[in-house]
Amino acid sequence: MRFTTLGLAILMTASALAQELASGIPSASAGEVEVRAADGQGEVEFDRATQIATAVNGVVVTYGTATLTARKVQIDLENTIALAEGDVSLQRLDPAGRAVLWRGERIRYNYATGELSADEFRFGQPPFFAAGRHLEGGKTNQVQIAEDGILTTDDIAHPDYKIRARRLTITQDRTVTAESATAIVGGVPVMYFPSYSRSLREHRFFWTAVPGYRSIWGAFALGAYHQNWNTNLHTALELDFYSKRGPGIGPSVEYNLGRWGQGQGTFYYIHDREPGTDLFGQNNPENRERFAWSHKANPWDDFYATAAVWQQGDPDIIRDFFQNEYRENTPQPLTYFEAEQLWRNFSLGVLVTPQVNSFQPAVERLPEVFLNGARQQVGPTPLYYDSQSSVGYYRFSEGDYSNLSYEAFRADTYHQLTLPKTFFGFLNVIPRAGGRYTHYGEPTGLETITTPGNRWVFNTGGEITWKASATWKGVENQSLELNGLRHVLQPSFNYAFIPTPNLKPTQVPQFDYRVPSFELRPIEFPDDNSIDTLGYRNVLRLSLFNILETKREGGVQEFVNWQLYTDWNLDKQESFETTFSDVYSRLSFQPKSWIGYGSLMRFDVANGRLNEFDNAIRLTPNDVWSWTLANRYLRADPDLGNDTSNTYFSTVAYRFNENWSLRMSHQFEAEFSTMQAQYYTLARDFRSWVGAITVQILDNGPNGIDWTVGVGFQLKASPNPSMQDRTTGPNRLLEPWIF
Secondary structure, three states, X not given: OOHHHHHHHHHOOHHHHHHHHHOXXXXXXXXXXXXXXXXXOOEEEEEOOOOEEEEEOOEEEEEOOEEEEEOEEEEEOOOXXXXXXXXXXXXXXXXXXXXXXXXXXXXXEEOOOOOEEEEEEEEEEOOEEEEEEEEEEOOOOOOEEEEEEEEEOOOOOOOOEEEEEEEEEEOOOOEEEEEEEEEEXXXXXXXXXXXXXXXXXXXXXXXXXXXXXXXXXXXXXXXXXXXEEEOOEEEEEEEEEEOOOEEEEEEEEEEEOHHHOEEEEEEEEEEOOOOOEOOOOOEOOOEEEEEEEEEEEEEEXXXXXXXXXXXXXXXXXHHHHOHHHHHHOOOOOOOEEEEEEEOOOEEEEEEEEOOOOOOOOEEEEEEEEEEEEEEEEOOOOOOEEEEEEEEEEEEEEOOOOOOOEEEEEEEEEEEEEEOOEEEOOOEEEEEEEEXXXXXXXXXXXXXXXXXXXXXXXXXXXXXXXXXXXXXEEEEEEOOOOEEEEEEEEEEEEEEEEEOOOOOOHHHOOOOOOOOOOOOOOOOOOOOOOOHHHOOOEEEEEEEEEEEEEEEEOOEEEEEEEEEEEEEEEEEOOOOOOOOEOOEEEXXXXXXXXXXXXEEEEEEEOOOOEEEEEEEEEEEOOOOOEEEEEEEEEEOOEOOOOEOOEEEEEEEEEEEOOOOEEEEEEEEEEOOOOEEEEEEEEEEEEOOOEEEEEEEEEEXXXXXXXXXEEEEEEEEOOOOOOOOOOOOOOHHHOOOOOOO
């Protein structure tokens, strides 16, 4: 609490305002200071003989970030004394940018010496609040002493819990000492302290805990002890216990080294009494651990470096003990180091990706050095040039469950020229031609490829596109929230041709290979970066974009966005390819500001059937309730390795009142008539702290039903540090609370 600083910022305005006050004008300003009548009826008087200025009938004084309001303010310029009376309110930003509010009936302040005297005061800097009968401020050490004071984090007139003290001492560094202090809960005294001290800053050290029961864990308690050493270093120690599985422990750290970067790391170990088996039927170890660390740095302009290490003792520890992380992130995260120096048109970097987890398939780059050239104009010519080059030593391994492993040296360089032209003021034509050269050293581990080779790949093609629009200003519809309408139409024809290279994909080792995907593969270089899988291609991509825009909430918003695209394979590269690929339709529709619908449809033209249909609608009419309903249909595709599925998702959030809220999520697989997942979270806001109980039910098929009940509490005055996301600590189990 810095009452001295607050008062000084406001009340030192007197000398600057003397001439304006003397003129009798109710509103005046000088420099950064402004004094005005609160309701336009105030009056200002100045007595030259006594050098006293008086403002009555409501006055507002503003200085910097501070604002003082009162019914009456009197300033003694000769003695540097200011007196504010009647509904005094003082608000400003502290040095950290946080809002501070002080209220009382009377304040006497010497803005020259810093002496402060106040009666019946109240103070608020969320999440802390204080009040008292009388307050005195020291002259030099910025210490405030309150008599008959209370301290609480409950922001209501009659707080549920508080500390009442005969004397409160509050220092400039936001620490408070209470003498003859009594802790009161619900109006009942529960504990007495002859002397009690604490910081009003964020807690440096505190505990969090989530107790509960899960069928595969038994009774559990997920705890963490947090340490906020300073603004640049936060650590935590996780201490967990599972009645079926055993104890778990793990430290976490989050740090900030300034321009040398920011990072976070965590380690977790558990001696698992029931480790189970992996997908291949192999026994997981009893001693299970994982380590994760990431760091990002920008030590100087245009130089960036990132690094990450992800080590797991077995493939299933994330699935078994970090459920949200397993659902939301890739089950095979990458360990890597990358550094890149950027210039105006070029960048030079290095990438290292070692294989840390032996059970995980990986392409190791040991290392790879790359040089990229951004698209740039070639001198005064109309041509544009871009390039990508890399050189490195590569190793591929399928991991512990396969003997397949090979390695080789590779150097690759790609260069392309484009000639963009605009005809008739709207028609854009962008022809392109490029070439790629790749040298492969002698590979080891591949019986079919025993000699080094040089591969040449030529590509050419071009895109023709244009954009047309029409505007209807008079279109209005309140039901659809339309205020004018603009239609934007953009067709595109993108052609790519790659003659058969001198070395086919089966004749070179596969490091950067094509991964099966539900999406269309890129047809342009260097977007298509499956370097080792490149082969003959003759394709025309057809696309049509439709956008309808309208004015809403003071800006232009999309009413409808509909994208259609497909590939016409003029010559089929693979036996499974058809003349036309699947037709893709992406639609987003915003009929109202609180209703949104989106869909993705993938239609098999050759067989006349849907291969994929995803759609979702979200309703958020107010802050009381919201509902998201989604469906995803996938037809079985042996080339992509997926089975037929038809999954429905629903999430409903409802706020009963300011204190209670409920969230329910369901996942239903219609193909097997199975409710795969259910989540229910009931949350309660107790003003000073929040609590939630979550019930989770998962259908694991042949492994039975996995159900969980967890309870969590959190004091608002001691929020978890930023590293306490949904991947570490107690929150790794519960769904996020909805306050």
